[in-house]
Amino acid sequence: MLSVTKDNAYETVRRILDTSRPVVKCWAGSQLFIATSRPSDVEKMLTNFLSKSSFYENINDVMKDTLPTSKVDVWKKHRKMISPSFNLKIVNSFHDVFVKYSKEIVQFLNDVEVCEQVNLVSVFWEQTFDAALGKVVTFR
Template identity: 70%
Template sequence: MTWAGPQLYIATTRPADVEKILTNCLNKSPFYENFNDVMKDTLLTSKVSIWKEHRKMINPSFNLKILSSFHGIFVKYSREIVKYLYDVEGTEQTDFLSVVWEKTLDVALDDTIESKRFLPNLTKLSRTEQITREEILEETSFMMMAASETAAITINTILTILGIYSDIQERVYQELVSVLPNMESSPTQEELNRLDYLKRVVKEILRLVPTIPFILRYADEDIKCDPYVFPAGSNLVVPLVLLHRDPDVWPDPEKFDPDRFLPDEVAKRHRCSYIPFSYGARNCIGPSKIWNDAGKSNGCDDSEELQSTNCRYEIMEGHPVGIYGYAEG
């Protein structure tokens, strides 16, 4: 618990409390007003009344059936990333993240241009005054940014981790060889769905390196989380890095272990102990796209061993993280 000027911030890492907060507190923290210049009244920052209307309009464009229709686009740019890796082979250092960002931005542009769903649907709604032209521009800009930034960071992290853990990389490769009959051909959606170990690898990466570091919600009313009450008017913080590394939930939390996400292991944990895409009604609208991007980028011509990478770091001792509030009564 801490004060930032007049604003009270309370952090919690208890999964049961996290579920209650993300289920009952749909308004975002005033902290997000810092982004109003670039994404005012978007799905990320808007008040609940605006968010509900926009989400209802945009949701139909993000179902798995529609995302699967972009299969060719994902594969096309995934192959371009792989080609770039071959081109820079032997180079001591390269700005790989910028290349991945460029290609994922191309995917976002092609999605918008070729889908013929998202923009025309919003434009039609603007004519009926359900959404303004300014709001269309804001939501489109936000979708472009969110689609490119999150996917680029995730793909870059996946390839880095595979370079660090050569044994994990080998298991991913062996699964690709067994599932994909021809490594030169484009993987089908059905084949991607069978890459169970790769999915676990991606989930473990998002546990250790979540795309966003925290979630902030605003308490419109008192939130009871036994034995505490988080008071109305407070900013409630869910620090994903700490939530995903809680030793009470994740044994040896710093260890990279994709088998944490075997079905039997997942069943042992609270559903809010792992929430890389948030949770509840106001969760991320595009997790299916993240899985598609990650799967295709690692399933296209992935036959060259990544150079082993040494990324040593030290965990600095800090203040203990706990649950703070005021007792009911």
């Protein structure tokens, strides 16, 4: 019996891959999870098995049909269009923006009272859009 928590999941899978075999299958209820340490397997899975798991269906209410939760045919079309925007030079040019907005989120979360209820989805969406548009953020 293997006990895996969200805190030790990565380390557990990594240890199993390092000590036993290059591909590991694990069932959690009716959900199959596959991990591999071979880049060729990762490439094969990403190009041949693109359908999303039920996890994505569950978070679609929050994500509202965005690229990570869209159907495979929609994802492929849009991913092809935006791929050039994610080259390393362009992504690195946003480093200061990422740092600035990350610090603002951390500061906001530090300021939240212990029993205060906060809609984190709204906070993260606002931060994401403001960072993309270069706006100044105010939470309250």
